[in-house]
Amino acid sequence: MSDPRPRVAVVTFPGSNDDGDAYLAxxxxxxxxxxxxxxxxxxxxxxxxxxxPGGFSYGDYLRCGALARLAPVMEAVRAFAADGxxxxxxxxxxxxxxxxxxxxxxxxxxxxxxxxCADVTVIIESTDTPFTSSCAVGDRxxxxxxxxEGNWVADGETYAEVATRGQIVLRYLDDVNGSRDRVAxxxxxxxxxxxxxxxxxxxxxxLLGPVGGLPILEGLVAHARKRVAALx
Amino acid sequence: xxxxxxxxxxxxxxxxxxxxxxxxxxxxxFAVASARVGRLVELEIDADDEAWATNEVExxxxxxxxxxxxxxxxxxxxxx
Numbered sequence: 206m207s208d209p210r211p212r213v214a215v216v217t218f219p220g221s222n223d224d225g226d227a228y229l230a231x232x233x234x235x236x237x238x239x240x241x242x243x244x245x246x247x248x249x250x251x252x253x254x255x256x257x258p259g260g261f262s263y264g265d266y267l268r269c270g271a272l273a274r275l276a277p278v279m280e281a282v283r284a285f286a287a288d289g290x291x292x293x294x295x296x297x298x299x300x301x302x303x304x305x306x307x308x309x310x311x312x313x314x315x316x317x318x319x320x321x322c323a324d325v326t327v328i329i330e331s332t333d334t335p336f337t338s339s340c341a342v343g344d345r346x347x348x349x350x351x352x353x354e355g356n357w358v359a360d361g362e363t364y365a366e367v368a369t370r371g372q373i374v375l376r377y378l379d380d381v382n383g384s385r386d387r388v389a390x391x392x393x394x395x396x397x398x399x400x401x402x403x404x405x406x407x408x409x410x411x412l413l414g415p416v417g418g419l420p421i422l423e424g425l426v427a428h429a430r431k432r433v434a435a436l437x
Numbered sequence: 438x439x440x441x442x443x444x445x446x447x448x449x450x451x452x453x454x455x456x457x458x459x460x461x462x463x464x465x466x467f468a469v470a471s472a473r474v475g476r477l478v479e480l481e482i483d484a485d486d487e488a489w490a491t492n493e494v495e496x497x498x499x500x501x502x503x504x505x506x507x508x509x510x511x512x513x514x515x516x517x
Contacts (some may be wrong), residue, residue, distance in 0.1 A: 268504055275501070304504070309505045314453045358450065358507055383451065 211429035215253035223259035254429035257298025270300030297402030310359035316383025326378040334396040335428030345419030348403035445475040
């Protein structure tokens with residue numbers, strides 16, 4: 206078992222559009238990506254990680270992520286997360302995880318009411334997650350964002366709890382969308398579920414620009430690999 | 438039975454859409470101190486029992502139509 210390629214599911218909802226890049230990035234980083242359709246009621250049994258990719262599931266009808274979280278696959282994702290499996294929600298995936306209450310808060314329209322598409326700098330705020338365990342607090346990563354609804358909102362009480370527990374994993378260096386205290390990424394209490402607005406899957410190949418997404422996706426793959434080893 | 442649900446951004450929650458509407462009204466010369474933009478959902482429910490229907494719609498709001506973190510809702514019998 207020199208270098209097992211852990212199987213990582215990439216879920217496709219109607220309207221997902223970054224599933225392809227997530228697939229390619231995972232493959233590049235040594236995982237074996239598995240495409241999973243949203244109507245699937247169960248994840249393949251040997252899947253050791255899950256990515257909910259970016260896009261506009263269900264056309265962002267009602268509220269972004271609100272309809273996707275009712276997809277049959279989400280019950281399986283919930284069970285996988287409850288079992289400690291690493292789940293990464295990127296952009297629309299983050300929105301879905303918030304609507305599913307797997308992550309605190311909710312994402313709303315950018316304060317400037319403009320779609321933002323740019324390479325942004327994020328600061329690592331917590332290394333207590335599989336996705337950031339190879340980083341140091343204060344590390345800066347350059348990763349692109351592209352969203353109209355990335356403004357993370359939580360009430361004061363929720364925010365205080367989340368901050369105290371170290372669930373704020375990434376902050377923007379500069380305000381990008383009005384997100385509370387520049388929150389760019391949030392984890393659950395256990396740290397195995399991470400949602401973030403920036404797109405690490407678009408930042409893994411120097412040919413295409415910054416590579417700030419590498420440590421986050423490498424962290425996912427490394428954790429998935431450990432999970433496979435533990436389950437064998 | 439027709440039931441209308443009015444969904445509003447909660448007080449204190451920033452409403453960028455409402456703010457844009459307020460600013461645009463201002464540019465048209467209308468002096469508006471504040472604008473909030475919500476959502477309206479009209480439902481046709483096959484039921485005669487109003488209390489039962491209201492209870493059902495409340496559950497719909499809790500489970501899907503409104504996000505309690507940022508939105509409040511009001512259920513109105515008939516068309517709003």
